[in-house]
Amino acid sequence: MTTDAFLADCRARLAFDLLSNTWNPVVLWVLRDGPGRPRELRKRIGGISPKVLTETLRRLEFNGLVARHAYAESPPRVEYELTDLGRTLLAPIDAFGAWAFEHGDDVIAAQDRNGG
Amino acid sequence: MTTDAFLADCRARLAFDLLSNTWNPVVLWVLRDGPGRPRELRKRIGGISPKVLTETLRRLEFNGLVARHAYAESPPRVEYELTDLGRTLLAPIDAFGAWAFEHGDDVIAAQDRNGG
DNA sequence: CAGAATCCTTTACGATACTG
DNA sequence: CAGTATCGTAAAGGATTCTG
Numbered sequence: 001m002t003t004d005a006f007l008a009d010c011r012a013r014l015a016f017d018l019l020s021n022t023w024n025p026v027v028l029w030v031l032r033d034g035p036g037r038p039r040e041l042r043k044r045i046g047g048i049s050p051k052v053l054t055e056t057l058r059r060l061e062f063n064g065l066v067a068r069h070a071y072a073e074s075p076p077r078v079e080y081e082l083t084d085l086g087r088t089l090l091a092p093i094d095a096f097g098a099w100a101f102e103h104g105d106d107v108i109a110a111q112d113r114n115g116g
Numbered sequence: 117m118t119t120d121a122f123l124a125d126c127r128a129r130l131a132f133d134l135l136s137n138t139w140n141p142v143v144l145w146v147l148r149d150g151p152g153r154p155r156e157l158r159k160r161i162g163g164i165s166p167k168v169l170t171e172t173l174r175r176l177e178f179n180g181l182v183a184r185h186a187y188a189e190s191p192p193r194v195e196y197e198l199t200d201l202g203r204t205l206l207a208p209i210d211a212f213g214a215w216a217f218e219h220g221d222d223v224i225a226a227q228d229r230n231g232g
Numbered sequence: 233c234a235g236a237a238t239c240c241t242t243t244a245c246g247a248t249a250c251t252g
Numbered sequence: 253c254a255g256t257a258t259c260g261t262a263a264a265g266g267a268t269t270c271t272g
Contacts (some may be wrong), residue, residue, distance in 0.1 A: 011220030012213055016141050018223070019212070021244075025132040038254065049246055050208025055257060075253045076252080088170050092215045095208040100131030105132060106201050110180025137264075154234060165266055170235060191233045192272080 018089075021049060023056040024029060025093060028082070030066065032090055035069075035081035065089060131188040134179060134205075140165060141209060143197070144181065148206055151185075151197035181205060 002013050019025045023045075030036070030044040041055055042110075060066035065086035071077045135141045139161075146160040147150070158169055173196050176182035181202035187193045198206075 005144075008166050010218045013142075013225065015216030015220050016135075017165060017210065018139075019135055020138050020141070022244090023138050025136065026129065028189070029128060031130075044207070050255080051247090051257095052245060055244090062224050062227065062230045062232065064229070065223075070254090076251090076255085078254060085219060085226070088219055089215060092208070092212040094133045095211040096135070097128045099205060099208045100127040103204055104127035107134070107179050107181075111178065113180070114178045115222070116178060139265090145238090166235070167237095168265055168269085188236090188248060190272090220270090 019066070023052060024060060025096075027053070027056050027060060028086065028089060029093060029097075031066065031080065031082050032085070032093075035079045037077065037079055041080065060086070131208075133148065134181070137172075139168060139224075140176060143169070143172050144202065144205060145174065145209060147182065147198045147202070147211075151195045152192065153195055157196065176202070 026045055026048075027041070030041060033044065036044065037042075038053055038057075040052065041050055042050065043055075045053070050054075057066055057068065058090070061068050065083060066080055069079045069082050071079075125194065142161055142164075144156070146157060149160070152160065154169055154173075155173045157173075158164055159167065161169070164172075173182055173184065177184050177196075181199060182196050183199050185197070187195075
C-alpha cells in the first residue's frame with residue numbers, strides 16, 4: 001500500500017483513530033481472553049478508573065468492535081465481549097504485541113540513552 | 117498502580133503507547149517512503165501544524181524510532197529518517213493498514229448504525 | 233527554513249459521590 | 253454492581269509570532 005493510497009483513503013485514518021488513545025487497544029487486548037464484567041476487566045487491565053473503562057467500552061461498542069450484554073438482575077450484571085469485527089482486529093494487535101516482545105528493550109534502551 | 121508503572125512492566129503497553137496518539141503512526145507511515153525535511157513531510161501528511169510535527173518527530177527520536185540530521189547551512193536544512201528500529205515497526209503498521217482497508221467499511225457502517 | 237515561544241481551546245483522564 | 257454526574261488537572265493540538 002502506498003502513502004498516497006493511505007492518505008487518499010480516509011478509512012485508514014479513521015482506523016488509526018481506533019487505536020490512537022490510551023485505553024482502546026488495552027481494552028481490546030484484555031477482551032481477547034474472553035467476555036468479562038466491568039469489575040473483572042478492571043482487574044485484568046490495572047490502573048483504569050471505572051468511568052474511563054465505561055467510556056472506552058461504549059466507544060468500542062459505537063465502532064462495532066465490542067458488544068454489551070445487560071441482564072435484568074439485581075444486582076445488575078453486564079458483560080462485554082468482542083464482536084466478530086472486533087476479533088478481526090486481534091491479528092494486527094498481535095503483530096504489535098510480538099513487536100513489543102522483540103524490540104521493547106531497544107525502545108527502553110533508547111529512552112535511557114536520551115535521558116528518559 | 118499508576119499508568120506509568122504499568123507501562124514500565126508491560127511491553128505490550130509500551131508498544132501501544134508508541135501509537136497511542138494522533139500523529140505518531142502517521143508520521144512513521146510517511147517516513148517509510150524515505151527521509152524527508154519537515155516542510156516536505158508536512159506535505160506528505162496533510163493537516164499537521166509545524167509545531168506538532170516537530171513535537172512528534174522529537175518524541176519518535178526520543179524512543180529511538182527516528183533519526184534527526186541537521187546540516188550547518190543557511191538556510192538551515194534538517195532531515196528525518198527512520199532508524200533500523202523504526203523500520204521494524206513498519207510491518208505491524210502494515211498489518212493494521214491492511215485491516216483498515218478490509219474492515220474500514222464495517223466500522224463506518226457500525227457508526228452509522230449507532231447514529232454517528 | 234527549522235523551530236522555539238506564546239496563547240488558546242478541547243479533550244482525556246482521574247477522584248469522588250450518588251442513583252437504580 | 254453498573255453507571256452517571258460533577259469537578260479538577262493535565263496534556264494534546266492549533267494558530268500565531270519571532271529568531272537564528
